[in-house]
Amino acid sequence: RIQEALAVESRHRFWETQPVGQFKDARDGSLPEGPIEPPIPVSAVKQEPYNLPALYEWTTCDIDDDQTCAEVYNLLTNNYVEDDENMFRFNYSKEFLRWALRPPGYFKAWHIGVRVKATKKLVAFITGVPARIRVRDEAVRMAEVNFLCVHKKLRSKRLAPVMIKEVTRRVHLENIWQAAYTAGVVLPTPITTCRYWHRSLNPKKLIDVGFSRLGARMTMSRTIRLYKLPEATVTPGFRKMELRDVAAVTRLLRDYLSQFVVAPDFDENDVEHWLLPLENVVDSFVVESPETHEVTDFCSFYSLPSSILNNPNYSGLKAAYSYYNVAMRTPLLQLMNDALIVAKQKDYDVFNALDLMHNEVFLKELKFGPGDGQLHYYLYNYRLRSALQPSELGLVLL
Ligand code: NHW
Structure with a gap:
């Protein structure tokens, strides 16, 4: 029992620190609907990017630029989502990426890459785009977060949590405090x-x-x-x-x-x-x-x-x-x-x-x-x- 409880406790070291529905609260119908944390003044949002491991640096990806678009396309084509049997991998086209990432009011700063400092090779990516999403009768300004990708050779090094925190910071800088996203993996806690x-x-x-x-x-x-x-x-x-x-x-x-x-x-x-x-x-x-x-x-x-x-x-x-x-x-x-x-x-x-x-x-x-x-x-x-x-x-x- 204790071991089981410990396993549950440590199952999502990162997600347990985030303002998302937690598994332990899933059956607690008394918690209020709506924002989990209130907004803070934009001036109080951390102004510097999060720290990356020493060999890497942040880059903002200008998807309008043909060379950058090709780098993003190649990263995703070789490293993005595969089926369980590794027979197929999503191959979003460049035109699709440009469409997906430039809706009305989009922010360039939300198209975030990570490069190897020494070679400038693009090795990770995450994006947000702004959207108004209605939940029951309330329209909420949100970010739709997508295209989270870490190069196959850099997996399981806890880079993804840093990328998620960085996109969150940049979304907060636009005075937006909610996001929507989908994944094939179970995280705390699906809305459906x-x-x-x-x-x-x-x-x-x-x-x-x-x-x-x-x-x-x-x-x-x-x-x-x-x-x-x-x-x-x-x-x-x-x-x-x-x-x-x-x-x-x-x-x-x-x-x-x-x-x-x-x-x-x-x-x-x-x-x-x-x-x-x-x-x-x-x-x-x-x-x-x-x-x-x-x-x-x-x-x-x-x-x-x-x-x-x-x-x-x-x-x-x-x-x-x-x-x-x-x-x-x-x-x-x-x-x-x-x-x-x-x-x-x-x-x-x-x-x-x-x-x-x-x-x-x-x-x-x-x-x-x-x-x-x-x-x-x-x-x-x-x-x-x-x-x-x-x-x-x-x-x-x-
Ligand atoms: S889902 C597609 C995600 N991408 C892929 O599956 C591509 C292939 N895989 C990879 O590139 C659509 C890597 O495996 C990735 C994880 C990068 C997925 N969402 O770095 P570590 C989206 O893009 C958690 C969220 O060691 P890694 C939506 C995992 O549970 N979290 O792993 C993106 C663990 O945390 P935990 C995910 O394999 C939404 C931690 O990452 C996740 O090298 C993002 C491990 O990190 C996923 N799909 O890299 C959230 N996959 O707590 C946006 C794993 O369990 C939130 N993890 O220990 C909102 C932000 C904005 C808020 C604004 C107010």
Whole structure:
């Protein structure tokens, strides 16, 4: 018992020191919702960066700069997130990184790298971008923290906690005191845990590279037939989103997202940035009523390929990730089936979606299968009374 208690005590040496929901408080429903620590005057925030081990130095990464962008891209391409079997690794494109890191009001100082002093080689990275996220009826200014990466050769040296403290300091300097982030690992304490579901678009390749397996009593040709999709979308008025749709899409999205406990508080500038189509980065479609020319529905996905590690025939997997979808007039099932059809037209191998918002409605029906990856959602310095159901969450992070 004592040993068990000690193990629990020392399990998260870093996270136990941070203003996050702690495991020991998980069943204590009497703790108040909201900020865990109050803000302090910005003038009282530590003015100097945290200390790094002597061989390393901080750098602010100017992602506009082609050379810096390439360094970040290479660090992530070789060292970022892999699946449990180390068969695939996320391969965010440079265009994607520029999109993800430069939303309205972004701060350059929140794109933080670590270099080897002697060689200037980039060996670690972490980023924040500003966002307004609504929790119940309160819109909270937050940082969305992402792309935490430490070079494989520098793992397990407690560099990550220093990077997290440094990004926290720089966020505090902008008078922002909360953050949202996701991770595949369990930390204190998820606000909810989602599962990834996968819809095969190119089943033969997915099986060949070991992403999926042939089902029991299935042949390759039956599998290909099972996942076959129509050549063209079926919803009348389904078309690519354009700049002129921003106001209508913002209204649709704000109205839809208002029903979730945690969701982004998007204005038109945010929608223009996050949802206007950007080649090979984000795709968005509206349904414009052929009669009234009203925009009645909306769907979107982003493009996040993975490198295929150690396969003689294939080097990359083209994956689309469901982003924000709003079905007002068109049935959600039909809208998402059209999204699958355009993803197939664009040569994606797989369409991924989490089981959040109303996604449960279409996942099984549209032949998505559950993956083994879980995604935990976290808030920094903001307590919820109790964990949410995935269906109560309206936030997709990249
Ligand atoms: S999740 C993707 C994270 N990146 C990867 O998985 C890439 C491959 N792995 C690595 O590069 C999306 C390393 O393994 C990393 C850890 C760098 C992950 N989140 O340096 P040490 C995001 O980017 C804790 C948070 O020895 P390492 C979201 C771990 O629990 N903490 O480990 C990022 C332990 O602490 P503990 C994580 O393997 C959100 C400590 O790090 C974590 O060499 C960040 C060990 O450090 C993770 N994914 O490097 C938080 N993985 O207490 C933002 C491990 O348990 C918070 N750890 O002893 C908000 C800040 C802003 C607030 C503003 C008010």
